[in-house]
Amino acid sequence: xxxxxxxxxxxxxxxxxxxxxxxxxxxxxxxxxxxxxxxxxxxxxxxxxxxxxxxxxxxxxxxxxxxxxxxxxxxxxxxxxxxxxxxxxxxxxxxxxxxxxxxxxxxxxxxxxxxxxxxxxxxxxxxxxx
Amino acid sequence: xxxxxxxxxxxxxxxxxxxxxxxxxxxxxxxxxxxxxxxxxxxxxxxxxxxxxxxxxxxxxxxxxxxxxxxxxxxxxxxxxxxxxxxxxxxxxxxxxxxxxxxxxxxxxxxxxxxxxxxxxxxxxxxxxxxxxxxxxxxxxxxxxxxxxxxxxxxxxxxxxxxxxxxxxxxxxxxxxxxxxxxxxxxxxxxxxxxxxxxxxxxxxxxxxxxxxxxxxxxxxxxxxxxxxxxxxxxxxxxxxxxxxxxxxxxxxxxxxxxxxxxxxxxxxxxxxxxxxxxxxxxxxxxxxxxxxxxxxxxxxxxxxxxxxxxxxxxxxxxxxxxxxxxxxxxxxxxxxxxxxxxxxxxxxxxxxxxxxxxxxxxxxxxxxxxxxxxxxxxxxxxxxxxxxxxxxxxxxxxxxxxxxxxxxxxxxxxxxxxxxxxxxxxxxxxxxxxxxxxxxxxxxxxxxxxxxxxxxxxxxxxxxxxxxxxxxxxxxxxxxxxxxxxxxxxxxxxxxxxxxxxxxxxxxxxxxxxxxxxxxxxxxxxxxxxxxxxxxxxxxxxxxxxxxxxxxxxxxxxx
Numbered sequence: 001x002x003x004x005x006x007x008x009x010x011x012x013x014x015x016x017x018x019x020x021x022x023x024x025x026x027x028x029x030x031x032x033x034x035x036x037x038x039x040x041x042x043x044x045x046x047x048x049x050x051x052x053x054x055x056x057x058x059x060x061x062x063x064x065x066x067x068x069x070x071x072x073x074x075x076x077x078x079x080x081x082x083x084x085x086x087x088x089x090x091x092x093x094x095x096x097x098x099x100x101x102x103x104x105x106x107x108x109x110x111x112x113x114x115x116x117x118x119x120x121x122x123x124x125x126x127x128x129x130x
Numbered sequence: 131x132x133x134x135x136x137x138x139x140x141x142x143x144x145x146x147x148x149x150x151x152x153x154x155x156x157x158x159x160x161x162x163x164x165x166x167x168x169x170x171x172x173x174x175x176x177x178x179x180x181x182x183x184x185x186x187x188x189x190x191x192x193x194x195x196x197x198x199x200x201x202x203x204x205x206x207x208x209x210x211x212x213x214x215x216x217x218x219x220x221x222x223x224x225x226x227x228x229x230x231x232x233x234x235x236x237x238x239x240x241x242x243x244x245x246x247x248x249x250x251x252x253x254x255x256x257x258x259x260x261x262x263x264x265x266x267x268x269x270x271x272x273x274x275x276x277x278x279x280x281x282x283x284x285x286x287x288x289x290x291x292x293x294x295x296x297x298x299x300x301x302x303x304x305x306x307x308x309x310x311x312x313x314x315x316x317x318x319x320x321x322x323x324x325x326x327x328x329x330x331x332x333x334x335x336x337x338x339x340x341x342x343x344x345x346x347x348x349x350x351x352x353x354x355x356x357x358x359x360x361x362x363x364x365x366x367x368x369x370x371x372x373x374x375x376x377x378x379x380x381x382x383x384x385x386x387x388x389x390x391x392x393x394x395x396x397x398x399x400x401x402x403x404x405x406x407x408x409x410x411x412x413x414x415x416x417x418x419x420x421x422x423x424x425x426x427x428x429x430x431x432x433x434x435x436x437x438x439x440x441x442x443x444x445x446x447x448x449x450x451x452x453x454x455x456x457x458x459x460x461x462x463x464x465x466x467x468x469x470x471x472x473x474x475x476x477x478x479x480x481x482x483x484x485x486x487x488x489x490x491x492x493x494x495x496x497x498x499x500x501x502x503x504x505x506x507x508x509x510x511x512x513x514x515x516x517x518x519x520x521x522x523x524x525x526x527x528x529x530x531x532x533x534x535x536x537x538x539x540x541x542x543x544x545x546x547x548x549x550x551x552x553x554x555x556x557x558x559x560x561x562x563x564x565x566x567x568x569x570x571x572x573x574x575x576x577x578x579x580x581x582x583x584x585x586x587x588x589x590x591x592x593x594x595x596x597x598x599x600x601x602x603x604x605x606x607x608x609x610x611x612x613x614x615x616x617x618x619x620x621x622x623x624x625x626x627x628x629x630x631x632x633x634x635x636x637x638x639x640x641x642x643x644x645x646x647x648x649x650x651x652x653x654x655x656x657x658x659x660x661x662x663x664x665x666x667x668x669x670x671x672x673x674x675x676x677x678x679x680x681x682x683x684x685x686x687x688x689x690x
Contacts, residue, residue, distance in 0.1 A: 003333040004324050007432065011348070014436045018460075022440065026453035030388040031443070038352050038439050049324075060329035068660055071329030078245045078655070081153045081162040085250050089257025092310070096265060096303040099365065100296050120250065 001062060005049035012042030082123060088116035164249035167652065169256050170234030171551065174544075176260055177227035181537075183267070184218035185618055187211050192611035195604045198596040208592035209278035210297070214267070216281030217301065221308050222263045224536060225397070228404035229315055229350065230259060232543050233343045235551055237319060239645035240340045242328025242663070244655035247321035251314050258311035266304025269297035277301035280590065282394070283364065285375035285386035290368040299368070302361050309358045312400075316350030319343055328644070330663035334428070337643040337666060338421055341428050342407030345435045349396045349403075352439060357393035360386065384449055391442035399438045402532070403431060405539035406471060409493045412546050413475050415641045416490035417482025420667060420679070423474040430467035430474075437464050447516045454513045461511035468504055472497065487639070488561030492542030495569040496535045503531030506580070524583025527576045534572040534614075541568065541621065549634030553650045557632070560624040567617035575610025578603040642667035 016039040023032035060066040091112030098105030154162060160172060191211055194200040203211060238246055246252045269276030274295025279287045288298060323336070323344045336344075364386065366372040373379020375386045414421045421427060440460045443452035475497050484490065506528040509515050519525060541564070549555045582603050587594060594600055637646040647669045648657050661672040665679030 001324075007333075008348075011432070011436055015439055018440045022453070022456055025456060028388075028451075028453065030385055031392065034356060034389075034392045035439060041352055042348075061327035061331050062333075064330065064332050064335075064664075066329035066663075068329055068662060075244060075326065076247075078249050079164050081159075082164055082250050082253070083162045085164070085253035086161050086257055088254055089261055092258060092307060093261035093265070096261075096307055099303050099369075100299040 001049055001053035001056065001059065003062075005046055005053050008042045008046030009050060012039045012046055015039040015042060079123070082120065084116045084120035084123060087112055087119065091116055164245075164253050165654065166234050166238050166246045166249065166252060167551070169252050170231055170236075172256050173226055173234055173259070174231040174551075176256075176263065177223050177231050180218050180222040180263060181227070182618065184215055184223055185615060187215035187218065189611055189615050191215060192608040194592060195594075196608040198601050198604075199593050203592070205592050206275065206278065209590075210270070210276045212590055213277050213280055213301075214270070217266060217277070218263075219533070220281060220397070220401070221305060222259075222266065224401045224533060225312060226259050226308070227540055228401050228536075229312065229319065229343065229346055230255065232408065232540075232547055233319065233346075233404055234315075236547055236645055237340050237343050238322055238326065239550075239648065239652055239656050240337045240643050241323060241326065241331050242644050242657065242660055243322055243326035244657070246318050247326055248318050252318050255311045255314040255318065258307045258314070262304045262307030262309075262311060264304075265300050265307060269300040272296040272300065282390055283386075284390075285364070285367075285383040286377075288364060288368075288386075289376060299365070302365050302368075305361055306358060309354050309361070312350050313354045313358075316347040316354070319347035320351070323347075328660055328663060331644075331668075334425065335663060335666045335668075337407075338410040338424070338427055338431075339404070339407035339643075342403040342410075342431055345431050346400050346403045349400050349435050349438065353393045353396035353400065356389055357397075360389035360393070363389075384446070384451055387446050387449065388442070391445045392439075394445065395442040396435075396438045398532075399434055402536060403434070405496070405536045405543070406431070408543035408546070409475065409496050409539045410478075411641075411643065412489045412493040412542050413478050413497075415546075415639050416485045416487055416493070417479045418485070418640075419478055419482040420642070421474070422477035422480070423470070424666060426470055427474050430470040433467040434464060437467075444511055444516070447513045448520045458511055458513055462508065465504070465508050465511075472501065472504075487545070488556070488558055488565055489542045489546035489639075491562060491565045491569075492538045492545065495565065495572075496539040496542065499531055499535035499538060499569070499572055502576070503528055503533075503535055506531065519583055521589050522583040523579040523587045523589060526589055527579035527583055530579070531572070531576045534576065538568060538572070541565075544621075546639070547645075549638050550645055550650050550652070553634055554628065554630050555632040555634045555638060556624050557628045560620060560627060564617045564620040564624060567613050567620060571610045571613025571615075571617060573610070574613060575607050578607040578610075582607075637669065637673070640670075640673070642670040644668055647672065 015035055019032060019035035019039055022028075022035060026032075060070040063070070091109050091114075094105050094109030094112060098109055153159065160168065163169065190203060191208070194202045194208060234246070234252065238244070267276075272295065274297050276297040277283070277288075277293070277300070279293050279298065283301070287293060323340060327336070363372070363374045367375050367381075373381040375381050375383050377383060410421055410427060437460055441457055441464065443457045444461045446452045447454060447457070479494075486494075506524070510519065510525065510528060545556055545561055582600060585600070587600060594604075634650050636649055638650075639646070643666075644660075644663075645652070647661055661668045664681065665671055667679060671678035
């Protein structure tokens with residue numbers, strides 16, 4: 001976890017320095033704001049990982065000498081198949097088409113998206129199909 | 131829901147093959163699958179179809195330009211064609227192929243993960259990409275035609291006065307969908323690489339391809355939200371009466387260029403870094419050596435990513451309102467890490483036992499073509515030179531050298547990883563013929579455009595003055611485009627010809643990384659067993675214990 005944290009913090013620090021140099025030199029706001037936001041986007045997860053990396057035991061994937069047995073056990077829960085991403089995708093598609101072909105398309109679009117949110121959430125709780 | 135146990139068995143398959151045959155089949159499998167390999171394959175097929183569509187647009191453009199007063203298409207159609215050629219190739223082919231297609235299939239297997247971290251989000255990414263592609267391309271079927279303001283959509287031209295019609299809105303809508311698709315893929319890749327590595331697979335043991343995809347994913351998260359925000363502003367300007375990019379209401383048109391290129395230049399590296407990773411893997415495997423300068427390669431990639439956020443306005447030198455020295459220095463600095471990569475690729479090949487398979491030929495072709503594109507990029511980073519060549523064919527030639535190098539790398543990636551994905555090799559003879567058509571075609575296609583650009587031929591013109599030399603050079607470039615087209619046809623022919631003909635086995639190339647440890651194609655959740663990971667080449671260490679990587683502090687036994 002330490003390497004991940006340091007990488008993000010290093011990137012964020014660089015963006016911060018670059019932002020300071022650029023903003024003071026050019027006095028152009030758009031780029032300065034965007035680089036500042038880029039710095040924050042690196043610091044936010046970077047600090048979170050750094051905070052945790054000092055408080056958690058070394059994970060098997062961070063230990064160069066880890067054996068396979070150390071990684072045994074449940075890795076995570078992975079849904080086998082699910083129709084809801086497709087339904088949500090079609091909902092998003094219809095919502096975007098409503099920007100072009102008429103606002104009424106928002107009704108089926110938001111309907112599909114809402115249906116997918118409900119379906120996907122309850123599937124996550126029930127366990128879905130293998 | 132399946133709870134995945136990390137496989138710890140070392141000898142023989144621990145599962146029955148019932149794992150392979152579960153879940154729905156047929157069309158329902160493609161609609162509902164959350165398996166990263168199935169989604170990755172959908173991505174690959176869709177992206178290659180987009181390559182063919184974008185390539186057809188390019189062939190029509192080159193046909194129009196083969197004579198000075200071409201009459202193949204009208205001026206309006208020409209504008210639509212070069213816009214959609216650029217849009218399809220950048221947004222719908224190169225990006226999704228780079229971080230959606232091969233990345234989706236290979237990255238989880240390379241780090242020993244059973245799947246992506248968020249499989250359903252991964253499926254959603256694909257559906258957003260596909261619907262985005264359909265949305266953007268459907269502009270051709272509207273009354274006003276497709277978007278026609280260039281793939282960059284510069285603001286005064288793309289507002290509702292200058293570009294009315296549904297085509298432009300469909301372009302914006304398509305980009306919104308593919309933009310969210312890219313952001314979700316970025317989240318997914320980062321989480322997968324941070325949290326699902328196998329035991330012993332430390333960050334500095336990950337294959338370079340995975341490293342590059344991690345850095346690409348971070349760049350996606352930094353860059354794509356900016357584009358999405360910009361597109362929403364553009365849509366608001368067109369339809370809700372805001373004046374963000376129009377002078378009339380107190381807006382600033384050049385703000386669009388800032389926002390677009392703040393996404394657009396990191397996007398260049400989002401496109402390029404995955405292909406750099408593919409080439410690194412291919413060159414190391416077919417030189418039968420570890421990657422030369424493994425950590426140097428990673429730090430070079432990180433520096434490219436870091437610098438890429440500070441170079442956007444080198445696309446805007448001629449606007450006259452950007453800080454020339456800052457952007458020139460930053461752009462020139464990018465040559466340093468890129469040079470390190472070049473050096474390391476050559477260093478990896480140096481004194482290796484090189485096997486010139488199709489994949490290796492493609493990778494070496496990439497190194498040459500990318501060198502041409504990279505060096506002309508250094509010229510363009512210098513404002514005085516850029517003032518003269520901006521908006522001429524010199525710029526077109528420069529970025530076509532770069533992106534066609536990426537096509538070479540991507541083809542190499544398909545020849546290299548195709549057997550892992552399908553279980554069958556492609557025909558090597560046809561592959562080598564394809565390589566020569568593609569490689570020669572690229573050079574024949576780009577070099578005349580460099581000369582045309584230096585002589586001042588402007589971009590995006592359907593007709594040009596009837597200068598015999600210009601006509602001649604354009605005809606040579608068109609010939610190159612035909613050669614590239616033939617190579618694409620040869621690729622399709624090869625896929626049909628080699629269909630299930632040459633079984634690949636688990637590790638046809640005697641390769642290094644974890645994906646070659648499992649079966650071809652890999653089982654559901656990828657691994658029956660894992661090797662002990664002690665270096666960045668676990669499969670090689672397992673197969674060649676006498677030549678395994680030495681541990682820290684360990685010394686090679688001296689031979690008597």
